[in-house]
Amino acid sequence: GINAEYGLQDEGYRTHLVGKWHLGFETTNHTPVARGFDTFTGFYNGMQDYFNHRTTKFDSVENVTGYDMRHDYRDENGRIVVNNILWGKNGTFNNVIFTEEATRIIKDHSESYTEETPLFLAMSYANPHTPIQVPELYEDMSDSQNAVRRKYSALVLAMDSSIGEITATLNKTGLLDNT
16 A cells, blocks of 8 residues: 555655555555555445445446445554444535545644644545536536536536645644645
8 A cells, every 4th residue: 555655654754545556455554554644534436426425436347336434443452443334424526525525634633733743645536536426516516518518517516625625724723734
């Protein structure tokens, strides 16, 4: 993993991944927390509904479905917890979940930050990626007359909005100049 390869945790970094993993989950050892992240909030699969978080197809296998929105971490004994499914997020747009988690991580980190414990936060958005789904708010902001292009650009607008909120939180907490 990126952190194991580059030794971020060995250097004292607090490491978090929010969003899409899509790098395997055959065993716990293939998941983000086993690959060097302290926490992971998001989904493992590559193609997921933006609102109900169900995977409808995986690796060209038809009729495979399942809910995939989770928060993985290590417990107080250092064991990896991967079955913490976020059932209560069903119906919530992915970007909202990811933005809330990222801003929470930043705020929590700012309260305990020291030079010996810097923050590494990786954001891995699903958008713009199929299926092309977005709240009407963002679609209404697009001026494209082409319906597909309007939805696609709306997904980019939603991601930009999320990044803006995260940047504002970094600025408010004083971490923007220290990333």
